[in-house]
Amino acid sequence: MKKILFLFLSVSFLMACQNSGKQAGTSEQEVVAVSVDSILSNPAVFADQSVVVSGMVAHVCTHGGQKLFLVSSNPEKYLRINTGKSIPEFPIALEGSTIEVKGVVSKFVEEGETEPAMEESQTDTTSKEHAYHKDNVYVIVADSYTEKTN
């Protein structure tokens, strides 16, 4: 009996470990310091680049803290930051703080969606939420962030 249980546990763990080797190799890339406005004005230029960007956090997603939005000089545009593999979540307490984010500018593709903002508008129905998600064709997938003193 013990052998069976041991065998079962071992097989389960081995199966679970199969997808562990899929790590994106971005550590060798040069990191470019950019402003929120410059990314928003022409995000395609920075596509797949590692960047460092600073800004004030306007909003942290309350559905799990997997994304936040940085304020730009255009009140209608926000830069969306997604958590990367090394960041479990963005705490709500970051709202109103200035943070420095290091990450990769990535084209935002939600699985099964052709329009990036569509899924968000269905779950976050307030007009303010809609404003945050507007035009988020490119996002920064954050590797790390630090909170600056306000």
Add this chain to the structure above:
Amino acid sequence: MNWRKINRVIHRDLGYFFFGMSIIYGVSGIVLNHRSPRGDASTIRRSESFTVEAPIKKEAVDKSYVLSLLAGLNETDFKQYYFPSENEVMIYLTGGHVSLLLNTGEGSIVKVRNRPVFREFNFLHYNKPKQLWTWFSDFFAGSLVLMAFTGLFILKGKNGIKYRGAILSIAGILVPLAFLFLYLWTY
């Protein structure tokens, strides 16, 4: 040892081992079912409306104005503020924010904090730890499937899978199928 005993032991031991995980995923599952645009039960959000004298000129909104506004709301400090539009100022507090419409003077103060236990359960259910937790929760999910199958063969006789068990199992499968039929396949 016959196969039925092995089946029972697997079901029993996995059930014991994953008692805690079942509670975590069960409770947070309910929380996730009842999400709203403003968040879910893992956060406590309190909102209060207020009105101040209006209209307020955007240029008049500075640090001293913000502090006097907050004093009226029994708040003493703020982190930063900005203007989401020409007609609105957003003031960030520690653990909340104040939103004020400049033309009408209508505003709201929102305080948000994490709800203990629910936050921790959701943290795990959302797979926020990632990496090792993914493996463990995959193991749990796989074990749930195994427990479902082993559970079918725990009892013999009329209360087993040959009669009562079969009726209840089929009924339990029909319920999600009915929802799929009503809300997905014929919608």
